[in-house]
Amino acid sequence: MRAAVFTDYGEPLDVREVEDPEPEPDGAVVAVEACGVCRSDWHAWQGDWEWRGLDPVPGHILGHEPAGHVVAVGSEVDHVREGDHVAIPFSLGDGTCPLCRKGHANICENRQALGLQPSAPGAFAEQVPVPHADHNLVHLPDGVSSVDMAGLGCRFMTAFHGLAHRADAGAGDWLAVHGCGGVGLSAVHIGDALGLNVVGVDLDDEKLALAEDLGADETLNAAGVEDVPGAVQNLIGRGADVSMDALGIAETCQNAVNSLGPMGSHIQIGLTTSEEHGQIPLPTDEMVTSEVDFHGALGMPPADYDEIFRMVATGKLDPASVVSGTIGLEDVSETLDAMTDFETVGIPVVDSF
Template identity: 85%
Template sequence: MRAAVFTDYGEPLDVREVDDPEPDPDGAVVAVEACGVCRSDWHAWQGDWDWRGLDPVPGHVLGHEPAGHVLKVGEEVERVSEGDHVAVPFNLGDGSCHRCKTGHSNICENRQALGLQPDAPGAFAEQVPVPHADHNLVKLPEGVSSTEMAGLGCRFMTAFHGLAHRADLGAGDWFVVHGCGGVGLSAVQIATALGANVVGVDLVEEKLDFAE
């Protein structure tokens, strides 16, 4: 398959042929149809996050906001099948720890950061392997394209969790967004959908235009 391979900090990615991945017994391989480009990818590419252990090595593949169709499944997989239209989360949980079982697999005790750790190759490629497929893969509803899903990515999930699950934002509440970047604009849209009165604040006129 083809992949955009990391070569060194700040250097252009190298599109080349690499080996096709094979699924773990409880994993799957997804044929990538779209993948978002996140600021986190940029930080990793620049070497900003080596202090967090998120430092790609030459030969690694970045990309953590993919969607596509399941190409292969391991023999232990039960919930997903070849051909299913799915999204892949950024934080991959093992599905067995207390955090995963209580709905917090984003902070799984054994989580892997897709595309940002050596043992979790990313999705700037034609295929991406996904461990613990029954737990991690999210089936997409009819009418949602891979491109639309990749555009949501972790920025929307971050904003949604903060507003809907933590802040319990609702109709009639006032909500101010300081900074209308990727997460900020996602928050504007989600807060509006929840019925809140939204105020966007930014120093860049173009971003305020997007917020409106």
């Protein structure tokens, strides 16, 4: 099969023929029809996350937002069949650990990060192997396309999980999204669908215009703004009820937390770069005295995908609205390089392998 193979940090991926994967006894192989190119791929490509064990080696295949059809299943698989149309969550659980059994499979004690660590080859390829297929594969509704559902592997469902399950977000609350990349724009759209009032914050007018199209009530171009939290609060008329850092640098995380009002809830989705190395100072005294909550959000348990699908069926959610365009496997390196200077908009999706 053809795959875009990692060679070294920051170097172009090598599109070449590699061996077809074989399913493990409890696994499956999916023919990839679409795979989003995510900033998390960029982080791994840059070598940002070695302290988290997400350190690709030469020969590794990146890509963690796939959708496609099952082409092979292992002998121990019960509920997945060849031909099933599926999405694959990037946080792969085993389905048996205490966290999985309690419904928190996205943070499984034995989780593997699809495409982001050597033990879990990714989906910038014609086929991708999936362990624990009965647990991890998510059957897609009839009539949806793999391209439209590609973001469900990471950005769209992580934003949904953060807003619907992690934060105490209610209809009419004000949500401030800091960083309008793929996950931030997904959060804008989901927040609007959940009845929140949304402020989108970014440095790029094109991304802010798309945020408005996706339901943002207010937008703020933070370029040249000395007090971003104050500017957000001026737009709202008070502190935000919910904030989200959708990027993962110190500035956006701190701005997001500081834009909250008393009793506010912060959602951290963006993971840090080598500069922060996983550590960001926060206004802890203010968080204590204002009783601010801080929540992490990593993916979403596969069992909860039906919540998204029910909202898609009624037209309240449209994951395709965040997809900015399609590219070929040969274009992945150029797309990753463009992410260095935040030049991509929305979710670019590979659909030609």
